[in-house]
Amino acid sequence: MKYDYLIVGTGLYGAVFAHEAKAAGKTVMMIDKRPNIAGNVYTKKVEGIHVHEYGAHIFHTNNEAVWQYVNRFATFNRFTNSPVANYKGELYSLPFNMYTFNKMWGVVTPQEAAAKIEAQRKEAGITEPKNLEEQAISLVGTDIYEKLIKGYTEKQWGRPCTELPAFIIKRLPVRLTFDNNYFNALHQGIPIGGYTRMVENMIADVDRIELNTDYLENREAFNAMADQVIYTGPIDAYFDYKLGHLEYRSVRFETELLDSDNFQGNAAVNYTDAETPWTRIIEHKWFEFGKDEKGQDLPKTVISREYSSEWQPGDEPYYPVNDDKNSALYKQYKALGDNEDHVVFGGRLGEYKYYDMDAVIASALDQAKQIIQ
Structure with a gap:
């Protein structure tokens, strides 16, 4: 079968585009090299706790259209980020x-x-x-x-x-008030049931989803399977790094299940001295107030220590290093991408851009509106 769209990556950008394509009556295949959907917002349930496997994700937005959109796929709690x-x-x-x-x-x-x-x-x-x-x-x-x-x-x-x-x-907030809400956002929260469930709801109608599948290892065969490719992986990897590697910061997580009901009393604690090797510790249960979906207290807890590192090939790329050198290199890759008629580059890695979640969704919705006929 030939599909209208092959979407490479099942993160937020790919999931939103897939949903819009299906709503327009198009056929869609999605692939992801990870063993799970949802990209970096993937959450895994451990002892009743939705663990943010690839770092803490707190949804916040002033974009009313995006807020209405995500609420079609999840109900959000009232979590407020106060690190x-x-x-x-x-x-x-x-x-x-x-x-x-x-x-x-x-x-x-x-x-x-x-x-x-x-x-x-x-x-x-x-x-x-x-x-x-x-x-x-x-x-x-x-x-x-x-x-x-x-x-x-x-x-x-x-x-x-x-x-x-x-x-x-x-963009660092500095306030001469007693307001300790990190975000100046009208809407803020965590999807009840975790982000994975939200993404599942977005892509429930997709015709075919293949995980543990690397597009770049067999791109010609995959390209032949669809009229258009939506690519959300690293743009430099798509072009085999022929102009050089774009730089990223990466993050390594040490996650532990503890036989305790409370490790630090807060979702996020930043360790700001130079001697402590980790940057912060996330205690995942507090994103949902320490309770399961039935409102019962959770007897155990899961913590993740985060270690920041320079990205090396094979690592997971997290934060683009948007300095002058890398921005100039990205412009060269973008020029190459603009000549790929059948491929659209989108999302944090495809556009080499630090995106908040609401901005990723807004970008995917805008792109879908432009190209889905």
Whole structure:
């Protein structure tokens, strides 16, 4: 059978496109080299806990159309992302807010906090921030930079903060209020029953799904099976890295099932000192308030320690390194991709772009609207 669309990758981009294609009466085949659907949002049930296998995913959006769309496939809970920072045993509230400033300096009013930040900014003598370190100090002062930003960021990116671009930290929320909701999003939550179930609902009508299947190992045969290919893998891999490798940061997870009902009391705790090798610990049960789908308390817990590393071929690529060198290389690959008439490149890896989940969905919906006739 020849299909209208072959979709390479069953993550959010591929799943949304597949759903839209099927809704338009098209035939769709999906393949994924992993043994599971749902890409990086895949959740696996362990002792009643939906474990985020490829890192924490918290859905948040101000896009009303996207919010209405995802609610067709899942009911979302009211989870609010309020991480905690652990600096050598000292605990601080994130994002930076009045709780953080009170713990750091003993200040009580927003005016006192603002004055403390301004004094440290002046002392550092920064007028035009040239790198991440200078940008961070100008936003929150030296003390918070040294304790809560420097070690964590350098572990995450594998580079000194003085060598990282300032824009990385510009989106960091800093609040002179007691609001510790990390996201400034109207809608936020976790799909009840996990992301895998949500993606299953999106692709329930797809004609054929093949897992443990690598498109690039047999692309000519796969291309012959469909009129058009939607490719969500790495764009440089598609072209056999002939212009060189795009760079990524990768993440390694150490996940444990513990015979305890509570390890850290919060979904996410960031370890911000340089000496602790992991960047954060996720305790998955707290994404759903420590209860199963029937509202019963869960007697065990699952934690994941996250270790950030430089991507090497064979590793899972997570975060594009969108510096000048890599952006220039991606433009060359994109030009090659634009000449592939039968292939559409989409998603985080296909477009070499850091995408929040709502932006991935919006992009897939927009692409589907443009090309599905």
